[in-house]
Amino acid sequence: MQRIHLHPQGPEFSRFIMGYWRLMEWNLSPNDLLSLIKFHLDLGITTIDHADIYGGYQCEAAFGAALRLEPSLRDRMEVVSKCGIALTAKPQHALNHYITSQAHIIQSAEQSLRNLAVDCLDLLLIHRPDPLMDADEVADAFVRLKEAGKIKHAGVSNFTASQFSLLQSRLPFPLVTNQIEISPLNQDVTLDGTLDQCQQLGLRPMAWSCLGGGRLFSAPEYAPLRQELEAIRGELGAASIEQVVYAWVLMLPSKPLPIIGSGKRERIAAAAKAAHVTLTRQQWFRIRKAALGADVP
Ligand SMILES: NC(=O)c1ccc[n+]([C@@H]2O[C@H](COP(=O)([O-])OP(=O)(O)OC[C@H]3O[C@@H](n4cnc5c(N)ncnc54)[C@H](OP(=O)(O)O)[C@@H]3O)[C@@H](O)[C@H]2O)c1
Numbered sequence: 001m002q003r004i005h006l007h008p009q010g011p012e013f014s015r016f017i018m019g020y021w022r023l024m025e026w027n028l029s030p031n032d033l034l035s036l037i038k039f040h041l042d043l044g045i046t047t048i049d050h051a052d053i054y055g056g057y058q059c060e061a062a063f064g065a066a067l068r069l070e071p072s073l074r075d076r077m078e079v080v081s082k083c084g085i086a087l088t089a090k091p092q093h094a095l096n097h098y099i100t101s102q103a104h105i106i107q108s109a110e111q112s113l114r115n116l117a118v119d120c121l122d123l124l125l126i127h128r129p130d131p132l133m134d135a136d137e138v139a140d141a142f143v144r145l146k147e148a149g150k151i152k153h154a155g156v157s158n159f160t161a162s163q164f165s166l167l168q169s170r171l172p173f174p175l176v177t178n179q180i181e182i183s184p185l186n187q188d189v190t191l192d193g194t195l196d197q198c199q200q201l202g203l204r205p206m207a208w209s210c211l212g213g214g215r216l217f218s219a220p221e222y223a224p225l226r227q228e229l230e231a232i233r234g235e236l237g238a239a240s241i242e243q244v245v246y247a248w249v250l251m252l253p254s255k256p257l258p259i260i261g262s263g264k265r266e267r268i269a270a271a272a273k274a275a276h277v278t279l280t281r282q283q284w285f286r287i288r289k290a291a292l293g294a295d296v297p
Pocket residue numbers: 018019020021022049050127157158179180207208209210211212213214215217242259260261262263264267
C-alpha cells in the first residue's frame with residue numbers, strides 16, 4: 001500500500017483510507033470489529049476516517065470499544081475525525097444544523113478522543129462549511145487543540161476554494177486537506193476550482209463516496225456508466241468495476257486518497273489493489289462521458 005504525505009507539513013497516510021461512517025450498519029461485536037481493524041491494517045490501510053456524528057453519534061464509541069481490547073494497535077494507525085454538524089439524534093438539537101463555535105469544536109474533539117480511546121487525533125476536520133462560520137473562532141479552536149496536543153493537524157471537508165482560503169488566512173499552520181466527494185457521479189469538483197486549489201497548495205484531498213455511496217451499482221440512470229466501466233474493466237483485466245472507478249479517482253493530478261465505505265473484507269481488499277490499475281487518458285474520458293451523458297465541449 002502506497003503511503004502519501006497529505007501536505008508537505010502534514011501527516012503521512014495510507015493511499016486508501018478506511019471509512020467508518022457505516023459501522024453501525026455492520027452489526028459487529030467489539031471482537032469482530034477488532035478483527036476487521038487488524039484485517040485492513042495488515043493490508044496497509046492504516047488511516048481511519050470518523051466523525052462525531054457517524055451512526056447517530058455512536059460509531060466513534062463502538063470503534064473505541066474495539067480498540068480498548070488491544071490498545072497497542074493505536075500505534076499502527078492514523079485517526080481522523082470531524083466536527084461541526086449537530087444532528088437531532090441529540091435531544092437538545094431541535095433541527096439538524098451546524099455549529100462551528102470555538103467552544104463546540106473543542107468540546108467535540110475532546111469527546112471524540114474519549115469515544116475513540118485515543119489521546120490525540122492525527123487530523124481534525126470541520127465537516128461542512130457553516131454559513132455562520134467565524135473563521136477567527138475556528139482558527140482559535142484549532143490552535144488551542146494543537147497547542148494542547150489534542151490534534152496533530154487540522155483540515156476541512158466539503159469546503160469551496162474560497163471558504164478554504166478564508167480559514168487558511170487566519171491560521172499559523174497549513175490546513176492539510178479538504179475531504180470532498182469525488183467520483184464519476186460527482187465531477188463538479190474536477191473543474192470548479194476545488195481540486196485546482198489542492199494542486200496549487202500541494203495538499204491531497206481525501207475522497208468520499210467514490211462509488212456514489214453504492215448508487216453506482218443500483219441506480220437505473222447509471223446503467224450506461226456501468227456498461228462502460230464493465231467494458232474498460234475487461235480491457236484492463238481488472239477484477240471489478242469498483243477498481244476501475246478507484247483508478248479513475250486516483251488518476252486525478254491532485255492525488256486524492258479514496259475512503260473505502262464497505263465493511264466487507266473482499267471489497268476492502270479489492271479496493272486496495274486498485275492502485276495497480278492504470279487507465280489511459282481516453283479510458284478516463286470515456287468514464288467521464290458515460291457518467292455525464294455528454295461529450296466534452
Ligand atoms: N466528509 C463527508 O462529508 C463524508 C460524507 C460521506 C462519507 N464520508 C466518508 O467516506 C467514507 C466512504 O463513503 P461511502 O460509504 O459513501 O463510500 P462508497 O464506497 O461510495 O459507498 C459504500 C457503499 O457502497 C456499497 N458497495 C460497495 N461496493 C459495492 C458493490 N460491488 N455492490 C453493491 N454495493 C456496493 C457498500 O455496501 P457494503 O458495505 O455492503 O459493501 C456501501 O453501502 C465514509 O465511511 C466516511 O468515512 C465523508
